[in-house]
Amino acid sequence: MTKEELTLEVIDRLRDEYPDADCTLDYNEAWKLLISVRLAAQCTDARVNVVVQDLYEKYPDINAVAEAPVDKIEEIVRPCGLGKSKARDISACMKILRDEYGGRVPDDFNALLNLPGVGRKSANLIMGDVFGKPAIVTDTHCIRLVNRIGIVDGIKDPKKVEMELWKLVPPKEGSSFCHRLVYHGREVCTARTKPYCDRCCLKEICEKNGVKGE
Numbered sequence: 001m002t003k004e005e006l007t008l009e010v011i012d013r014l015r016d017e018y019p020d021a022d023c024t025l026d027y028n029e030a031w032k033l034l035i036s037v038r039l040a041a042q043c044t045d046a047r048v049n050v051v052v053q054d055l056y057e058k059y060p061d062i063n064a065v066a067e068a069p070v071d072k073i074e075e076i077v078r079p080c081g082l083g084k085s086k087a088r089d090i091s092a093c094m095k096i097l098r099d100e101y102g103g104r105v106p107d108d109f110n111a112l113l114n115l116p117g118v119g120r121k122s123a124n125l126i127m128g129d130v131f132g133k134p135a136i137v138t139d140t141h142c143i144r145l146v147n148r149i150g151i152v153d154g155i156k157d158p159k160k161v162e163m164e165l166w167k168l169v170p171p172k173e174g175s176s177f178c179h180r181l182v183y184h185g186r187e188v189c190t191a192r193t194k195p196y197c198d199r200c201c202l203k204e205i206c207e208k209n210g211v212k213g214e
């Protein structure tokens with residue numbers, strides 16, 4: 001099987017396995033997803049989903065967050081870790097949305113990338129989930145799984161993995177495919193334990209399970 005064939009087969013199988021896989025960060029407005037992805041660095045999505053409720057209760061819109069003292073934001077987001085830098089980025093980011101984008105999140109990848117605390121992973125997540133544009137989100141699950149499966153070979157750098165996947169994954173599939181990798185990485189192809197290859201929907205095609213591609 002070539003890498004292209006393997007990738008398409010994995011996409012199909014994961015679609016069957018996790019038809020409803022979606023972003024695991026809760027949000028109902030684009031700016032809230034921007035805040036959540038910043039908080040999610042080195043923190044679980046479940047904890048972020050709880051912490052943001054406190055944040056939005058006190059500061060319910062972009063203007064309110066932009067005007068909030070950074071130390072007050074930090075007090076609330078501290079349970080997510082890295083409180084000082086996350087609060088600083090969130091404050092700066094909301095000020096830019098308010099002052100330069102009329103209170104909207106830009107639907108342009110490079111504009112997103114220029115926002116404080118927004119890296120390629122976050123910018124891709126916003127492009128895919130909020131704007132329905134092609135996106136490849138290379139988080140820790142994605143990187144581990146595509147290496148194990150044999151879609152890429154020994155590439156750990158997130159940007160390099162992203163660039164390889166752009167060559168292999170049909171653009172309209174990218175966002176959902178990456179969400180499904182997260183589900184599969186949490187439930188079956190886990191990081192901390194031995195992966196559960198015996199009950200994996202990819203076991204007949206996965207390189208780590210002994211299948212060698214071309």
Ligand code: SF4
Binds near residue numbers: 190195200206207209
């Ligand atoms: S067969 Fe094993 S290593 Fe391969 S994707 Fe499935 S769980 Fe992961």
